[in-house]
Amino acid sequence: MEFEPGRVFLLRAPEGVDLLDFVNGFAEKNGIKTAIVKGIGSLRNPVVGYYSEEIKAYKRIELFGTFELLTLLGNVSIKDGKPFAHLHVTLGNANGNVFGGHLMKGEVFVAELYVQELVGEPLVRKERGNNLSLWDEEPL
Incomplete structure (x- = not known):
């Protein structure tokens, strides 16, 4: 799919909110249907997932404490009629x-x-x- 660049936002999420909920809410509030999302910062008690082909589900990895959000990269698209953020993170702890x-x-x-x-x-x-839940494949 081909897109034109639209609005660009630089913003800070409020302390204490769930980051995924915040991005979804921001997209919905601003009428954003498709976007690229990047970020840095720090998260408390994050949960990340690893998709297992064997069990056909995400394995939850719960982390405890405050972690540096080294990179956040993802996108927003539409799922079930609403903006849906698909975000991946790299997190670092105090020990590196x-x-x-x-x-x-x-x-x-x-x-x-x-x-x-x-x-x-x-x-x-x-x-x-x-x-x-995936996008349609682009025809070759």
């Missing part, structure tokens, strides 16, 4: 250990976000089997 995966939950301590709206026919996620 790094963890990463699909963001499932994370309380914001600090989060600075870049949201680049993409204008065009919105990408829509649909159940494709294996408990995954």
Whole structure:
């Protein structure tokens, strides 16, 4: 799919909110249907996921404490008629250990976000089997 660049937002998420809920709410409030999301900051007690092909579900990895949000990268598209943020994170702890995966939950301590709206026919996620909601494949 081809898109034109739309609005660009630089914003800070409030302390104490769930980052995933915040991005979804921001997109809905601002009428954003498709976007690129990037960010840095720190999260408390994040939960990340790793998709297991064997069990066809995400394995939850719960982390305890405050983690540096080294990178956040993802997108917004439409799922079940509403904006849906699909975000991946790289997180670091006080010992320099790094963890990463699909963001499932994370309380914001600090989060600075870049949201680049993409204008065009919105990408829509649909159940494709294996408990995954994916976009249509681009024809070759």
